[in-house]
Amino acid sequence: MTKSGIAGRNDGRIALYLLAAPLGLLAATLILPIVSAVNISLHDIRVIGSDGPFSGADNYVAILSDAVFWRSLGNSVVWVLGNSLVQTVLALTAALVLNQKFPGVKIARIWIILTWIIPTVVVVIIWRWLLSPSGGMINPLLIQLGIIDRPVGFFANGPMAFSTLIAINSWRWFPFVAVMLLAALQRIPGDLYEAAAVDGAGPLRRFREITWPLLQPTLLVLTVMGTLLSFNVFDVIWLLTAGGPAGATQTLPVLIYETAFKAYRMGEAAAMSVIASLLMIGLALALLKMLAPKETGR
Amino acid sequence: MKRGPIGWIALIAGLAVLAALVLVPIYLVASSSFKLPREIINRVPSWFPKSFTLQHYQKLLATSDFPTYFGNSVLVSSVSALLTVVLATLAGYAFFRLEFRGRDALYRAVMVAYAFPSIVILIPIYLMFAKAGLIDTRAALVIVNVTFALPFSIWMMRTFFASLPKELEEAASIDGAGLAATAWYILIPLLGPGLASIAIFAFVSAWTEYLFASVLILSDAKRTLPVGLSGIIGQYQIDWGLLLAGATLSVVPVVIFFAFVGRWFVSGLTEGAVK
Numbered sequence A: 001m002t003k004s005g006i007a008g009r010n011d012g013r014i015a016l017y018l019l020a021a022p023l024g025l026l027a028a029t030l031i032l033p034i035v036s037a038v039n040i041s042l043h044d045i046r047v048i049g050s051d052g053p054f055s056g057a058d059n060y061v062a063i064l065s066d067a068v069f070w071r072s073l074g075n076s077v078v079w080v081l082g083n084s085l086v087q088t089v090l091a092l093t094a095a096l097v098l099n100q101k102f103p104g105v106k107i108a109r110i111w112i113i114l115t116w117i118i119p120t121v122v123v124v125i126i127w128r129w130l131l132s133p134s135g136g137m138i139n140p141l142l143i144q145l146g147i148i149d150r151p152v153g154f155f156a157n158g159p160m161a162f163s164t165l166i167a168i169n170s171w172r173w174f175p176f177v178a179v180m181l182l183a184a185l186q187r188i189p190g191d192l193y194e195a196a197a198v199d200g201a202g203p204l205r206r207f208r209e210i211t212w213p214l215l216q217p218t219l220l221v222l223t224v225m226g227t228l229l230s231f232n233v234f235d236v237i238w239l240l241t242a243g244g245p246a247g248a249t250q251t252l253p254v255l256i257y258e259t260a261f262k263a264y265r266m267g268e269a270a271a272m273s274v275i276a277s278l279l280m281i282g283l284a285l286a287l288l289k290m291l292a293p294k295e296t297g298r
Numbered sequence B: 001m002k003r004g005p006i007g008w009i010a011l012i013a014g015l016a017v018l019a020a021l022v023l024v025p026i027y028l029v030a031s032s033s034f035k036l037p038r039e040i041i042n043r044v045p046s047w048f049p050k051s052f053t054l055q056h057y058q059k060l061l062a063t064s065d066f067p068t069y070f071g072n073s074v075l076v077s078s079v080s081a082l083l084t085v086v087l088a089t090l091a092g093y094a095f096f097r098l099e100f101r102g103r104d105a106l107y108r109a110v111m112v113a114y115a116f117p118s119i120v121i122l123i124p125i126y127l128m129f130a131k132a133g134l135i136d137t138r139a140a141l142v143i144v145n146v147t148f149a150l151p152f153s154i155w156m157m158r159t160f161f162a163s164l165p166k167e168l169e170e171a172a173s174i175d176g177a178g179l180a181a182t183a184w185y186i187l188i189p190l191l192g193p194g195l196a197s198i199a200i201f202a203f204v205s206a207w208t209e210y211l212f213a214s215v216l217i218l219s220d221a222k223r224t225l226p227v228g229l230s231g232i233i234g235q236y237q238i239d240w241g242l243l244l245a246g247a248t249l250s251v252v253p254v255v256i257f258f259a260f261v262g263r264w265f266v267s268g269l270t271e272g273a274v275k
Helices: A011-041 A058-064 A067-098 A105-111 A120-131 A138-144 A158-186 A190-198 A203-232 A235-240 A252-261 A266-296 B005-032 B055-063 B066-097 B103-115 B118-132 B138-162 B166-174 B179-208 B211-216 B225-235 B240-274
Strands: none
Touching: A011 A266, A011 B066, A011 B103, A011 B118, A011 B138, A058 A266, A067 A105, A067 A158, A067 A203, A067 A252, A067 B005, A105 B005, A105 B240, A120 A138, A120 A158, A120 A235, A120 B005, A120 B225, A120 B240, A158 A203, A158 A235, A190 A203, A203 A252, A203 A266, A235 A252, A235 B225, A252 A266, A252 B118, A266 B118, B005 B240, B055 B066, B055 B240, B066 B103, B066 B138, B066 B179, B066 B225, B066 B240, B103 B138, B118 B138, B118 B211, B138 B179, B138 B211, B138 B240, B166 B179, B179 B240, B211 B225, B225 B240
C-alpha cells in the first residue's frame, strides 16, 4: 500500500481542495467567534458596532461577584442533571421496548422520533395549552384519575416551573437518545441472551449481566452529548418562563441572552459565555476520560 | 426468544405508554385545531372534535403573516440542507478516504469546536454579521444553520463511507475514471441513504432553530416559523385556535418530509451512534 491511497494520487492536495469550503466555513463561524468571544469579554462593549474600551478582567470580576450569575450557574447544573436523568431513564425504557420484535416495530422505531422533528415553539404551544389551568387537558385528566383535587399551576412557583420545564425538554429529546441506545442494543449478539436463558437466567438477570454492561460505553457517550446539548437549551425556557418566576428558571444561557440583548452589556455576556465554555469543556473531558478505559477494553 | 404472557403484557404496556407520551399530545393539538374556540377551552375537554371549523386556518392564512414565515422557513431550511449535504460530503471524503498530514488533528478540532455552547458564539456572530452587513438577511441564517449541522453531519458521514468498499473506487480508477466521475457515478448513488439522513438532520435543525433566528432577523417579512409563531403567541390575546392551527401547519411539512426519508435517517443515526 502506498501512503497516498489509491493509485499514487496526491491525497494532500485533493484534501486541501475538498476541505477548503467546509473547514473555511467552520473556521469563520465557529473558531473565529470563539476567539472573538474571549476578546469581547476583555472589553466594555455596550453599543453594537463600537469596539468599546479595553477593560481587562473587569467583566469577569463583575460577573463573579454577582449573585445572579451564581444562581444561574446553579440552575444550569440542576437543569443539566435533571435532564440527563429523566432523558436517560425514558430513553432506556423506550429503547428496551423498541428492541423487541412485534408487528409494526419498524414504524414505531421511526415515529418515536416525532417529538424531535417539531420546532420548539410548537413544543411550547402544545404544553402551554395542555398544562394551562383553564381549558388545558392535563389538569382535568389528573383530577379524574384522583391524583390531584384542584387544578395545578404548572408554572406558578419556582420548583414546579423548573420540573415542568425539565419534563417538557426531556419529552422533546428522549426519543433522539432512545434511537441511539436502540442501535447499541441491536449490536448485542442474540446468542448471548439465548445462552443465558438456557442457563436459567431470568429477564432481570439477563439485563443486569448482558445488556447493562454492554450498553455502558454508548450510554456514557450519550451522557456527554446530552450534557452539552441540554446546557445549551435556551428556547424552551425562554418561551415558556423567560427565566421566571423570580429567576427560578434562569439558566446561564438565559442570563447570557438577557445580558447581551436586553441590557446590551456585550462584554459581560461574552465573559459569562467564556466561563460557561471552559466549564463545559472541562466537564466533557472529565466524562470522556472516565469513559476511555472502558472503550479500549472492548 | 419466546415471550411469555408477562412479557407480552410488559411490551404492550410499554408501547401504550410510549404512544401516549409521544402521539397523544400531538394528536390533541392537531384535532383541536378544528374545534370551535369555546370547545377548545371547554372545562370538560373532548378527545374528538364535536364541532368542526376551518376558521382558525382561514384566519392564520388570510390575516396573519404565517404564510410569509412558512415560506422563509422552507427556503432557509432547504438551502441549509442542500449546502450541508454538499459540504459534509466533501469533508467526509477528505476525512475518511484520503490520507494526509494533520487529518486526525483537524477532525478532532471540528468536533471540539462543536462542543462549545452555541450561546458563546451568538454574541461574536452578531457583531461580526453586523459589520459584514448580514444582519436581517436569510443568508445569515443559512450560514449559521449549516455551521451547526456540519460537524454532526461529518461525523455521520464516517459511517456511510465505512460501509462503502474502497475497492469500488480503486476499480473505477483502474478503468480510467477521474475523481469527479467516480464520485458522480459510484459514490453518490451508493451514499444516497446517508445523504438523505444528513439532509433531514440539517433540514430539521434549521426548521426548529430559534435563538439565532430571533437575534439575526429584524424585519417581520424575513422571520422564520419558530420566531414568527412565537410572535403570534404574544401578538394576539392568546388565541388558542390560531396557535393550534399554526402548530399543526408547522409540523406537517417535516412530517411529510420525514415520511419519505425517515427510514434512512433513523438507520443513519443509529449506525453513526455506535461506531
